[in-house]
Amino acid sequence: MLGEINQSLERLSRAEKQVAEWVLAHPRQVTESTVAEVARACATSEPSVIRFCRRMGLSGFRELTIRLTEALSRPDSLVHRDVSAADSTADATVKVVEAAIQSLVDLRSQLSRMPFERVVARMATSQQFVFAGLGASGHVASDASHKFFRLGKPCNALTDTPSIRQFGAIAGSRDVFVLISKNGDAPVLREAARRARDNGAFVIAVTNPGSELAAAASSVFACDSQEDTNIYTPRSSRLVHLAVLDALHVATALALGDFAADNLRRSKDALLVDPGAAGG
């Protein structure tokens, strides 16, 4: 539908083109508006809106709203459009969520190229997991630690520069060190990764594959970071990192078998007994 409108843009008259452009810019909003509202937003009259619908081969405004909601809930509407200052609240929120979906769909197609087998094998025999990240990635690290800890292995999250640097120095061959970063260009992370690896630790990087951090790691989960050209666009990379660690968590649990399953079950039971502490 939106494609058809775009294609017909040329052969429309002035007023009709105004309507068409506004519809393309705010499709979601159209579905919740009346003819009068659209006319006002386009600085034109109601009949022009109706005429636009007819010109598109529709029976009227009602059919336009139906066709648009169809188009918006189809998967091919997942063309990522940046949020702009002119967007309505509804348009903006949809765009944000669609961007998140898109990045996870991309992730799925890259899963098979990620070194899950190898990493899981090493994690299953290691003694502790340490997750590290700065800024927004720090929250991802904390979340991961909170999650893996339920497998029954000692876990830690490091979210500040000195701690990360220190652990790089003391990490040993029985440790798994997971470093999370969007760009992977923070020197602290690269240095910590290098030292830990020199000490015999298994170093995993969840980051941009072209980065220095990736080069310093034993295994890399490559998460391409598309540029944030728009200041309003939030970083979907965080969601991707979380999903990667979710997948790794489940894969590790399967590898650990009964031992992990038991611990998971017990930790879930513990929450049920005392809902006051649940909250999750």
Next chain:
Amino acid sequence: MLGEINQSLERLSRAEKQVAEWVLAHPRQVTESTVAEVARACATSEPSVIRFCRRMGLSGFRELTIRLTEALSRPDSLVHRDVSAADSTADATVKVVEAAIQSLVDLRSQLSRMPFERVVARMATSQQFVFAGLGASGHVASDASHKFFRLGKPCNALTDTPSIRQFGAIAGSRDVFVLISKNGDAPVLREAARRARDNGAFVIAVTNPGSELAAAASSVFACDSQEDTNIYTPRSSRLVHLAVLDALHVATALALGDFAADNLRRSKDALLVDPGAAGG
């Protein structure tokens, strides 16, 4: 949508149930009909049709047609399959990511029913934002605080019981209190929400719509929590909560206009100057 109708079938009265059943049987037809036509097909009256819509939590018949076209044009190919112990590592990872995608796709279809407009209006004029959550939701709260803080308003994240209880007592009319919880059944959160609201604070709940926490809040972002039947399945609700807060963040930024855009741009610039502190 159709699932929700099916689920509510029991608690409907006779006339309403007639409507519900006809809608389930002829969903496509509803989208092209008028209230009168549906009423006639169900051998009942127009008000009963309207009442049915209201009972389903919709604003009226118009919204029903929109929700139905959405439901009908969304391919439910992404049927979520649980991870089982027999899965290979590759299978398991794909399932985990697909479950995450599915939950975000569901979220998108529910966005239009969420009170973004109202909440944003209130947030734009408030003095500080406080985010709270326990366990896994605590990390979501921290992440949200870290994100909203870049808009230039004071932010805080509370992730333990005493802090949350205390803030509930001291929150005032210029505060926005955002409580995040999967089930919403932690008494601490409900009590804190209630007290804060009594004190005049604006209380937002990101949680299960049927929960006590939701009932105690000023505005609710309803995130249905499907059961975790399988211990290996991670909780996608966390991703959904993050996405909701992302959307709210962007919407708020748009509402604040130049002021927020300026702060966002400056905070991004600050990271560029010193990549050592970036990490995100």
Next chain:
DNA sequence: GAAAAGATGTAGTATTACTACATGTTGGGT
């Protein structure tokens, strides 16, 4: 430069969603 063809908006109509209220129905208490 005038007339014709087309585009656009004003004002009005018909349709449609929705509401107020009166009537019927069921369940519980005395």
Next chain:
DNA sequence: ACCCAACATGTAGTAATACTACATCTTTTC
């Protein structure tokens, strides 16, 4: 058995919304 209350349902009316007829203005053409 009776009454009352609460709830469910439909009738009739209202407000809104989509759509149309026509007059005005613009552009094109000879």
